[in-house]
Amino acid sequence: MQFPKTPNYSGYFAPSGVEAEVPCLPLIEGEIPADLDGSFYRVAPDPQFPPIASDDIWFNGDGMVTRFRFHNGNVSLQQRWVRTDKFRLEREAGHALFGAYRNPLTDDDSVKGKIRGTANTNVVVHAGKLYALKEDSPPVLMDPETLETLDSSYDFNGRMTSETFTAHPKIDPRTGEMLAFGYAAKGLCTRDMVFYVINPQGEISKEVWFQIPYYCMMHDFGFTEDYVVFHVVPIIGSWERLEAGLPHFGFDRGKPVHLGILPRDGEAGDMRWFSAPTCFASHVMNAHNEGTTVHFDVPMAPGNMFPFFPDTEGQPFEPREAAARMTRWTVDMRANDDDIAMTRLADLVGEFPRIDDRFAGAKNRYGWQLVQDMTRPVDLPNARSASGMMMNTLGLVDLETGKTDTYWIGPVSSLQEPAFVPRPGSSREGDGYIVVIENRLAEMTSRLLLFDALKLSDGPVATLGLPFRMRPGLHGNWVEAAALAPAAAL
Amino acid sequence: MQFPKTPNYSGYFAPSGVEAEVPCLPLIEGEIPADLDGSFYRVAPDPQFPPIASDDIWFNGDGMVTRFRFHNGNVSLQQRWVRTDKFRLEREAGHALFGAYRNPLTDDDSVKGKIRGTANTNVVVHAGKLYALKEDSPPVLMDPETLETLDSSYDFNGRMTSETFTAHPKIDPRTGEMLAFGYAAKGLCTRDMVFYVINPQGEISKEVWFQIPYYCMMHDFGFTEDYVVFHVVPIIGSWERLEAGLPHFGFDRGKPVHLGILPRDGEAGDMRWFSAPTCFASHVMNAHNEGTTVHFDVPMAPGNMFPFFPDTEGQPFEPREAAARMTRWTVDMRANDDDIAMTRLADLVGEFPRIDDRFAGAKNRYGWQLVQDMTRPVDLPNARSASGMMMNTLGLVDLETGKTDTYWIGPVSSLQEPAFVPRPGSSREGDGYIVVIENRLAEMTSRLLLFDALKLSDGPVATLGLPFRMRPGLHGNWVEAAALAPAAAL
Numbered sequence: 001m002q003f004p005k006t007p008n009y010s011g012y013f014a015p016s017g018v019e020a021e022v023p024c025l026p027l028i029e030g031e032i033p034a035d036l037d038g039s040f041y042r043v044a045p046d047p048q049f050p051p052i053a054s055d056d057i058w059f060n061g062d063g064m065v066t067r068f069r070f071h072n073g074n075v076s077l078q079q080r081w082v083r084t085d086k087f088r089l090e091r092e093a094g095h096a097l098f099g100a101y102r103n104p105l106t107d108d109d110s111v112k113g114k115i116r117g118t119a120n121t122n123v124v125v126h127a128g129k130l131y132a133l134k135e136d137s138p139p140v141l142m143d144p145e146t147l148e149t150l151d152s153s154y155d156f157n158g159r160m161t162s163e164t165f166t167a168h169p170k171i172d173p174r175t176g177e178m179l180a181f182g183y184a185a186k187g188l189c190t191r192d193m194v195f196y197v198i199n200p201q202g203e204i205s206k207e208v209w210f211q212i213p214y215y216c217m218m219h220d221f222g223f224t225e226d227y228v229v230f231h232v233v234p235i236i237g238s239w240e241r242l243e244a245g246l247p248h249f250g251f252d253r254g255k256p257v258h259l260g261i262l263p264r265d266g267e268a269g270d271m272r273w274f275s276a277p278t279c280f281a282s283h284v285m286n287a288h289n290e291g292t293t294v295h296f297d298v299p300m301a302p303g304n305m306f307p308f309f310p311d312t313e314g315q316p317f318e319p320r321e322a323a324a325r326m327t328r329w330t331v332d333m334r335a336n337d338d339d340i341a342m343t344r345l346a347d348l349v350g351e352f353p354r355i356d357d358r359f360a361g362a363k364n365r366y367g368w369q370l371v372q373d374m375t376r377p378v379d380l381p382n383a384r385s386a387s388g389m390m391m392n393t394l395g396l397v398d399l400e401t402g403k404t405d406t407y408w409i410g411p412v413s414s415l416q417e418p419a420f421v422p423r424p425g426s427s428r429e430g431d432g433y434i435v436v437i438e439n440r441l442a443e444m445t446s447r448l449l450l451f452d453a454l455k456l457s458d459g460p461v462a463t464l465g466l467p468f469r470m471r472p473g474l475h476g477n478w479v480e481a482a483a484l485a486p487a488a489a490l
Numbered sequence: 491m492q493f494p495k496t497p498n499y500s501g502y503f504a505p506s507g508v509e510a511e512v513p514c515l516p517l518i519e520g521e522i523p524a525d526l527d528g529s530f531y532r533v534a535p536d537p538q539f540p541p542i543a544s545d546d547i548w549f550n551g552d553g554m555v556t557r558f559r560f561h562n563g564n565v566s567l568q569q570r571w572v573r574t575d576k577f578r579l580e581r582e583a584g585h586a587l588f589g590a591y592r593n594p595l596t597d598d599d600s601v602k603g604k605i606r607g608t609a610n611t612n613v614v615v616h617a618g619k620l621y622a623l624k625e626d627s628p629p630v631l632m633d634p635e636t637l638e639t640l641d642s643s644y645d646f647n648g649r650m651t652s653e654t655f656t657a658h659p660k661i662d663p664r665t666g667e668m669l670a671f672g673y674a675a676k677g678l679c680t681r682d683m684v685f686y687v688i689n690p691q692g693e694i695s696k697e698v699w700f701q702i703p704y705y706c707m708m709h710d711f712g713f714t715e716d717y718v719v720f721h722v723v724p725i726i727g728s729w730e731r732l733e734a735g736l737p738h739f740g741f742d743r744g745k746p747v748h749l750g751i752l753p754r755d756g757e758a759g760d761m762r763w764f765s766a767p768t769c770f771a772s773h774v775m776n777a778h779n780e781g782t783t784v785h786f787d788v789p790m791a792p793g794n795m796f797p798f799f800p801d802t803e804g805q806p807f808e809p810r811e812a813a814a815r816m817t818r819w820t821v822d823m824r825a826n827d828d829d830i831a832m833t834r835l836a837d838l839v840g841e842f843p844r845i846d847d848r849f850a851g852a853k854n855r856y857g858w859q860l861v862q863d864m865t866r867p868v869d870l871p872n873a874r875s876a877s878g879m880m881m882n883t884l885g886l887v888d889l890e891t892g893k894t895d896t897y898w899i900g901p902v903s904s905l906q907e908p909a910f911v912p913r914p915g916s917s918r919e920g921d922g923y924i925v926v927i928e929n930r931l932a933e934m935t936s937r938l939l940l941f942d943a944l945k946l947s948d949g950p951v952a953t954l955g956l957p958f959r960m961r962p963g964l965h966g967n968w969v970e971a972a973a974l975a976p977a978a979a980l
Contacts, residue, residue: 001514001564018957020510023538024491048513074491443933467508468958 001095003047006055012441013058015047016471022077025068025448030462032450033433034073035424039144039484040435040448041067042416042476043132045120048087049096052106057247057308059474060101062087063120063132063140065147066470068435068448071481075448075464082119082132082140083149089114102136102237102248104188115153121167122475125483126178127202133167135219136184144484159204162194163187167475168220168284169198173358176200179228183218189239191215195228195262210268213258217249217309222287222296223264223361229287229296231329232258234278235309250312251304253278259331259340261294274331276340280305285326285353288363292333299324299351299369300342323349326367326397346397348404349374352417356429356453357477364399366430368418368453371395371406379411380441391415394436396456407456412442416470420453421478430454433461435478437470446470491585493537496545502931503548505537506961512567515558515938520952522940523923524563525914529634529974530925530938532556532906532966533622535610538577539586542596547737547798549964550591552577553610553622553630555637556960558925558938561971565938565954572609572622572630573639579604592626592727592738594678605643611657612965615973616668617692623657625709626674634974649694652684653677657965658710658774659688663848666690669718673708679729681705685718685752700758703748707739707799712777712786713754713851719777719786721819722748724768725799740802741794743768749821749830751784764821766830770795775816775843778853782823789814789841789859790832813839816857816887836887838894839864842907846919846943847967854889856920858908858943861885861896869901870931881905884926886946897946902932906960910943911968920944923951925968927960936960 003009045061063082068075081087086098089111098116099106107116117137124131130144131154138160141151154160162182169180178198186192191214197206212218216236222229234255237248259274281298282305288295303321304311311317326345350371355364371393378390391414396405409415418436426432434451446469450462493499535551553572558565571577576588579601588606589596597606607627614621620634621644628650631641644650652672659670668688676682681704687696702708706726712719724745727738749764771788772795778785793811794801801807816835840861845854861883868880881904886895899905908926916922924941936959940952 002517014516016957017512017514018510019512020508020958022507022509024507026504027492445934467506468510 001050003050004055008055008058009047012439012444012469013472015061016044016064016469017046017048018079018468019081020077020079020468022467025075025077025464025466028447028463028465030450030460032070032073032075032462032464036070036421036433037424037481038421039067039069039479039481040419040421040476041065041123041125041130041144041479042419042437042473043082043120043123044471044473045118046081046471048081049090052096052099052108057101058472059120060118061120063118063134064471065123065132065142066473067147077466078147080147082142083152084117084119084140085115085152086111086118088152100248102188103242105242120474122477124169124171124178124477125479126169126171126198127200128484129202131169133165133169135167136164138163139165144479156198156202156204160196162196166218166221170221170223170360171357172223172361174225174361177205179223181218181221181230183212184215185209189215189237189242193218193230208262208266208268210260210262210271212260213273214255219282220284222284224287224289224294225361226264226289227287227294227333228262228264229294230260230262231281231284231296231298232260233281235280235306236312247309249306249309251280251306251309252312253303253315254313257281257340259296259329261331261333272333272338274338274340276329276342280322280324281327283351283353285367285369286355286360286364288361294331294333296329297345297353297367298327298329299353300327301325305351323372324351325349326353326369345399346402346404348395348397348406350391350393350395352391354418354420356420356422356432358422358427359429364429366454367397367399368420368434369395369397370415370417373406373408376408377411394418394434394451394456396454405454405456407451407459409438412440414439414441416473417475419476419478421450437473439470439472444469491540493540494545498545498548499537502929502934502959503962505551506534506554506959507536507538508569508958509571510567510569510958512957515565515567515954515956518937518953518955520940520950522560522563522565522952522954526560526911526923527914527971528560528911529969529971530558530560530909530911530966531613531615531620531969532909532927532963533572533610533613534961534963535608536571536961538571539580542586542589542598547591548962549610550608551610553608553624554961555613555622555632556963557637567956568637570637572632573642574607574609574630575605575642576601576608578642590738592678593732595732610964612967614659614661614668614967615969616659616661616688617690618974619692621659623655623659625657626654628653629655634969646688646692646694650686652686656708656711660711660713660850661847662713662851664715664851667695669713671708671711671720673702674705675699679705679727679732683708683720698752698756698758700750700752700761702750703763704745709772710774712774714777714779714784715851716754716779717777717784717823718752718754719784720750720752721771721774721786721788722750723771725770725796726802737799739796739799741770741796741799742802743793743805744803747771747830749786749819751821751823762823762828764828764830766819766832770812770814771817773841773843775857775859776845776850776854778851784821784823786819787835787843787857788817788819789843790817791815795841813862814841815839816843816859835889836892836894838885838887838896840881840883840885842881844908844910846910846912846922848912848917849919854919856944857887857889858910858924859885859887860905860907863896863898866898867901884908884924884941884946886944895944895946897941897949899928902930904929904931906963907965909966909968911940927956927963929960929962934959
């Protein structure tokens with residue numbers, strides 16, 4: 001059993017395959033605040049088997065969930081593969097059965113029609129349930145304490161009829177609801193989408209079906225007190241592409257972007273679509289509304305950010321066009337035109353935006369993100385991130401003052417997506433910590449770093465050694481211990 | 491929770507604490523013979539908690555068992571702590587309760603009288619059972635497939651009355667019996683010993699109680715077709731030492747060594763003791779008899795090999811006196827005197843002798859061992875083994891020709907104890923492989939190496955990367971898959 005010797009499977013991106021429990025991570029420097037009581041869950045694509053084809057993109061690997069449990073100043077680690085249907089079928093076979101990313105035409109005949117999800121994109125806790133998510137398939141439920149897979153195709157007790165569920169659901173701290181959606185919801189490459197409200201008890205309490213202007217990768221979304229916001233960006237796909245053996249998605253610079261605004265108390269007919277010239281945006285920092293004016297904040301690049309989803313017209317990938325900067329998209333539901341106003345919020349180049357999640361849907365002052373600081377030296381040829389960039393810096397943007405604060409991790413390391421950890425007992429925005437995994441590329445090892453969230457440039461307040469390399473991951477979240485208490489699991 | 495910053499807990503000796511399953515270890519070079527079907531089990535001391543005192547010796551850590559499963563050219567890894575009584579009690583408490591190595595006077599009051607064993611010294615399969623062993627306590631049974639602890643204090647269905655069971659039982663390939671013993675068998679520091687025969691069905695079929703000339707560390711023994719051989723070497727201990735807070739054992743160069751020979755079909759009265767001037771020997775390569783002449787082959791040093799068990803008269807540790815060379819001790823059960831004749835078998839300096847276990851108890855031609863090659867450069871200050879030596883070379887001694895063959899692992903690595911793996915289908919002595927863990931001290935990583943057993947100097951035929959550091963271990967064994975088949979577990 002040999003993995004390809006391609007960049008997707010080599011060096012720091014080599015598959016890990018380690019399922020583990022480690023009761024105490026060694027503290028290298030600093031101190032873990034003793035009052036932190038909760039877990040940082042994250043997930044990484046980690047292929048169980050070599051691909052059927054000679055290569056595959058990094059984020060088609062099987063979801064491997066890591067939990068860092070903070071308690072009494074100690075941090076333990078658990079890591080388990082999600083037992084998706086795909087994982088179980090392939091383990092039984094002893095080799096890969098599912099083919100290329102989002103292309104069922106490349107699958108082994110024996111698995112035609114099976115759920116292809118890898119559950120490798122995000123891990124989210126709501127109503128005491130741990131959801132492992134991939135946007136092309138239903139949620140997978142895991143036990144938040146043991147990481148055992150409980151349901152490989154959860155349908156909310158029959159209430160979810162969408163074929164898919166986003167990997168970026170949002171929890172509204174004001175209502176306790178989880179807001180979510182499915183795209184390609186009635187089948188691969190369909191324009192059908194559904195918006196779901198999941199009530200604090202974990203049940204679907206509302207659904208709105210609609211269609212997007214064109215089929216594309218609907219990776220994330222936003223919500224405000226009164227609206228839900230969907231950005232349509234031309235990472236397009238089609239059955240024709242799949243039949244031609246092309247990557248599922250490609251970047252079609254000929255298409256405009258759109259912003260769909262759905263009133264939270266409305267139905268599909270209340271939705272309004274706005275437009276702007278082509279650009280690229282994937283992850284959403286936050287959104288908020290002032291009356292009927294809706295603000296939607298995203299790292300935005302002029303051109304394609306995903307080299308593995310190439311330009312549909314064959315234009316070569318252009319790193320300078322892939323540089324994303326935090327940008328506010330503003331629309332007014334009462335406006336006569338359908339234009340989107342765009343305002344640059346900060347000059348930091350980067351992605352993976354995060355906020356103090358207690359301010360999700362409201363006007364937030366602080367945003368954290370990974371930053372690609374091109375002025376810094378890079379000592380390794382293979383020091384790339386998923387997007388081909390070197391995320392070498394942790395950044396904080398203060399939207400009130402416009403000031404930024406950054407911490408450069410050094411010439412031979414990069415960073416994975418950060419998450420915000422509130423300081424126990426404090427409700428002040430930004431009062432807390434940032435937890436982030438450092439990829440020590442020269443050593444092929446990883447560390448877990450904890451920063452004072454508002455003092456990034458002071459460096460980590462605690463540095464933990466990890467006993468094995470954390471393959472580059474996608475998303476993760478901090479979950480207070482209280483949110484996992486039996487009473488929370490209604 | 492912080493471990494001491496002493497050499498016993500730092501660098502490559504830092505606790506690991508990783509319980510893991512890894513389905514496929516990456517092959518770095520060479521090829522795993524596809525017909526190898528079996529498991530290499532090994533165990534390492536790996537403390538769950540920092541010691542009560544400010545330091546502790548390396549081999550008082552909790553037993554962490556690793557299984558490398560070879561099948562169809564793939565090698566998977568499992569690693570689990572043995573759930574000893576000590577482990578369970580301490581996990582419940584959240585900190586150490588048991589104190590210094592073999593000194594119950596240093597324990598927390600709450601665990602007085604509890605079994606102190608760590609099961610950290612050897613893992614042996616016999617009659618389908620996996621035994622995890624520490625010489626100061628009863629065997630622990632583990633599931634050989636899952637590494638789940640099945641019985642933390644196995645007594646052979648009530649037949650074992652000794653308080654202890656050796657970590658070096660021997661399996662007689664001729665009879666299928668497991669031969670074993672207990673020392674300090676009627677209590678700590680007692681001279682009482684018992685010899686056990688465990689039949690191929692796993693039941694105790696014979697026991698012989700006797701006393702040794704003085705209480706000492708009876709770490710290993712030998713057997714031949716007709717005899718069992720016990721070497722008494724002055725690594726002495728006493729309650730006075732424990733009360734004084736000294737290490738359990740010390741080296742008393744004033745005492746002679748003894749060799750006790752027990753006929754396998756005899757009783758205590760048939761035992762005969764032989765003597766020689768003081769020296770040091772711990773592990774046994776093999777033994778055999780020609781009529782009443784008994785040969786017993788051990789790496790032997792003129793002086794103390796264990797710096798952590800210091801000289802009882804305060805003499806400083808002398809590395810040159812700790813240099814062990816393979817030596818044959820020969821006695822004749824019909825001799826008029828009680829002298830032991832000693833013959834140097836090879837000039838290689840080292841320890842951890844192994845043989846092709848199909849020749850245990852018979853005259854073997856080949857012996858493998860770790861070698862400390864002082865002519866080689868060492869690039870790391872902390873590159874020590876348990877005995878303070880740098881085991882940097884794998885060695886083979888051909889006892890027929892007197893020739894040796896060695897492989898130097900390089901200036902920044904050391905090796906753990908090797909094990910012999912028979913080539914499937916072949917019964918010729920030495921026809922097979924040597925499996926050994928490489929400690930890559932500069933990188934703090936480990937690899938699993940497979941050598942052609944009779945061509946060590948050709949270098950590894952396969953090199954596997956391990957995803958996390960293997961803390962230095964003690965002993966391990968290769969077990970054919972067939973030996974774990976349900977039919978074998980009678």
